[in-house]
Amino acid sequence: MSRKMTIADVAEKAEVSKSTVSQFLNERFEYMGEETRTRVQNAISELEYQPNVVARSLKKKSTSTIGVIVANILHAYSTQVIRAIENVCNDNGFSTIICNADDNPEKEKKYIETLLAKQVDGLIVVPISGNLGTYDKLLKQNYPIVFLDRLVDGLNTDTVLLDNERASELAVSHLLKNGYKDIAIVTTSLVDNVTPRVERINGYKSTLKANGITVRPEFIRGMELNSFNQGLDALFSLDKKPDAIISGNDLTLMEILKYTFENDIEIGKDIGLITIDEVSFGPIHSPPLTTIAQPTFEMGKEVATILLKKIKDKKIKDPVIHRHEPSIIIRNSTKKEGVSSE
Amino acid sequence: MSRKMTIADVAEKAEVSKSTVSQFLNERFEYMGEETRTRVQNAISELEYQPNVVARSLKKKSTSTIGVIVANILHAYSTQVIRAIENVCNDNGFSTIICNADDNPEKEKKYIETLLAKQVDGLIVVPISGNLGTYDKLLKQNYPIVFLDRLVDGLNTDTVLLDNERASELAVSHLLKNGYKDIAIVTTSLVDNVTPRVERINGYKSTLKANGITVRPEFIRGMELNSFNQGLDALFSLDKKPDAIISGNDLTLMEILKYTFENDIEIGKDIGLITIDEVSFGPIHSPPLTTIAQPTFEMGKEVATILLKKIKDKKIKDPVIHRHEPSIIIRNSTKKEGVSSE
DNA sequence: CTGAAAGCGCTTACAG
DNA sequence: CTGAAAGCGCTTACAG
Structure with a gap:
């Protein structure tokens, strides 16, 4: 009841190898007999096994998480855009970590570092001037990042903003x-x-x-x-x-x-x-x-979509600036x- | 420039073992000669090494991250409390993952599962009725969790709410x-x-x-x-x-x-x-x-402080209900x- | 169809 | 004071 179940416990209970359990978890059923499959299935539900995403992330080198750094959360704009971003991410199995830089470049820098240390797969940011170097380095490494609401002088990357x-x-x-x-x-x-x-x-x-x-x-x-x-x-x-x-x-x-x-x-x-x-x-x-x-909702939807696309397909494309129409x-x-x- | 630096790269560059680098990262300087220390220090800055938090979390079985599930983010109350929670967490080296359950028990349940799979160290939640079983199980395992704004019938846990x-x-x-x-x-x-x-x-x-x-x-x-x-x-x-x-x-x-x-x-x-x-x-x-x-700010501050205390000290205490005064x-x-x- | 083995990047006893 | 080794919980070639 108390100790967390691991793939090894499931394997033991189902009398298969850890590999097989992992194949099951990743829905690679073609690698598995019908009977094995149900045995694993049962073992999982009996043990109430929950996979450990941290371990998977380490191995896969991808966390299915993105970071969102907003210059100032007090703007209603921020909240609305964030909701749209979260919707898109959820629909695609991604989590979001929201950070409010409070218009403070040092805070922003700290958040960038924390998010990268947490191995987020990409970043959406409303950039504050002052961290040009950091962004530049990231961009040069082809790290997925999309700007929102603001352009940064000297930085060439996909940006979603209002006309x-x-x-x-x-x-x-x-x-x-x-x-x-x-x-x-x-x-x-x-x-x-x-x-x-x-x-x-x-x-x-x-x-x-x-x-x-x-x-x-x-x-x-x-x-x-x-x-x-x-x-x-x-x-x-x-x-x-x-x-x-x-x-x-x-x-x-x-x-x-x-x-x-x-x-x-x-x-x-x-x-x-x-x-x-x-x-x-x-x-x-x-x-x-x-x-x-x-159009906050569409703008949020678009930044998230662009970022997820970048994460999935790392091919370098020319950055484009997406202007949205006010009404x-x-x-x-x-x-x-x-x-x-x- | 492109491949991510690891502790092994630092170790090689500084001509020490990975253990020593790790001791350095964890600021256990008593295990280290002055000269070794500067060698490691230099290697880290030259390589622009950034630790991988995912790997550390896996080993330490702790992510320094908490989950916050809010019933409805549209209430200004939610946003304000969240800001206070984030402040406290930041000051203590914790990250927060915010989830908006949209008054939907199934969404809430899914968020709980995702957050647990991500191995968050604790949960702050504005509970929606309908997931009593889930919370009950967590509470029985002495998993750190604090409720906010709402009591749940039949569940006995620390709760912060208004009078x-x-x-x-x-x-x-x-x-x-x-x-x-x-x-x-x-x-x-x-x-x-x-x-x-x-x-x-x-x-x-x-x-x-x-x-x-x-x-x-x-x-x-x-x-x-x-x-x-x-x-x-x-x-x-x-x-x-x-x-x-x-x-x-x-x-x-x-x-x-x-x-x-x-x-x-x-x-x-x-x-x-x-x-x-x-x-x-x-x-x-x-x-x-x-x-x-x-007093949204104090409420957020208190709920976060209680949770962090629970995470640090897992001793079981009698749950208490914290009422705040309206004005x-x-x-x-x-x-x-x-x-x-x- | 299934399993043994290596490895992701760290930390932590433990030995020396 | 420093390092070799084991292990956190997974995934993924690869062999059979």
Whole structure:
């Protein structure tokens, strides 16, 4: 009852060799007589034998486990993508180990090392800048790895991410169409050149230009979450205040909502608001929030599928960048009173 | 560069035996001359040797990994507790494998088996009814396992959960104090006797009784999330309608908010609302939502600490149930106009 | 169709 | 202080 059963116990009980039990476990029934097969089967169920995956992994040099390192689990995006990844992995007999690097490159590095020591068969990562060397080495060894959400300068590997410029384009166009003219964009820190932030700002600029509107640098703000209040204060103290804001993600949205709430700024009327990333309370907020949604489920599904394919077929292929289309969910936070919506 | 380095490579390079390298890796420096030590050290860094945890685990019969099976990852509660668990595990050199059973007992069972096959050293689980036998067997073998959030009938093991009756007591008392009289409680399905739901309803009943108020069975509703609309319709079609609602958790809250939004029911005025589980948008909702918060971080910390202790010291101890205190965060969704709040 | 043997990469008594 | 040997629980050629 207490000691764990091994293949040797099964072999003894079934009066066959360990090899035969192993063949059975690996469903190589062609190597086995009908009668042997049932004997092994019975021995296994009588002993309640459970194979030891660790031993198998050591021998097979493959763990059927992948690692997922996410830059910041607090984004709803992360959680959703992870669920999709897990679904795909489960369907393929793979386990996932999820790690949250907390936007900290050292933590990320430690996780990479731990995961590799655990012999995971591949890695999905939302990379934080700072571990270029580590990734480069892995990639050169043709170790299976797929990036998510962010590109890394100087690293050439399969990546799944949003068409971020298109996201901003959707946001800006919608705001313009609804009568807003002075559109600001607010996002988290820009110092590390994090792909979505940079691209969203680029898309913002280019769409404004395409509409003949001058880009005002003071309307573009990248700042840490904990200094958002001051940043928004500055924005709203401008001589020329913005009449609409694009929020870079769900976490910045919370800061903006807190600010407007505390300062009695009425969303929709005093200020138009559109946020990238759909949020659970979007529909029931007052006013309901216009959002730009990412197809998180498909994105998760695709990264996992790509990674599993790489693991199964180690042939080197040219890396490709997979862009996903954002979509706009129009609600009332971008509806000026008296201006007809599209 | 390509083939993975092993302890044998290090041994060869450092001109010592594998044993010595292993002693080095395990920091048993007392078994080693100063000079040997640096030779091994250098060999390791030159070869960029990384130990293979799988091999070590096989030999040591311990993986320094725990499994966490959560009934439903969609609850913010789950995510928060998981983060706390991961922190504690990281600090102790343990990894965590997170599984989401999706309220499905078969999925749960499959995860238990997979995790055990992977030789995890222990399990934290938010149990779904239906796998009593499995848990019972594990517990009898003195396998380290701690339950979270829910008690299982007939199973005696360490459990960390909220003082759910107290949570309801806080909610009911606060509502009564604020002038609400006809208080309903709405939660997810009651068919499986899930601990928090049952206890929250018990606390609701007993607090009403303690205040001399008759419990109206039609004010107590347990239903699946996807039939919430009908349920709320029924509740609001009663001759005697409730003037306040207690929401059982964050997911039921969303349904209630959707319903009141769609039916133009004004929270605070038309209906008082208080929800168990703090939500991110609580402070910025209009009106801001009164909530009963769980100390998720401490709960996660405690459950992990208990499990790690069990893993380290396998002595059998009497299982204990650890109740955590909820706290009320008073905001405006329970403020009737014209009635002074506490 | 079945089994003996080697080996995956480590750790740990034990001997010297 | 250091090394040879056994063994963790499997899998996989290979021989018969």
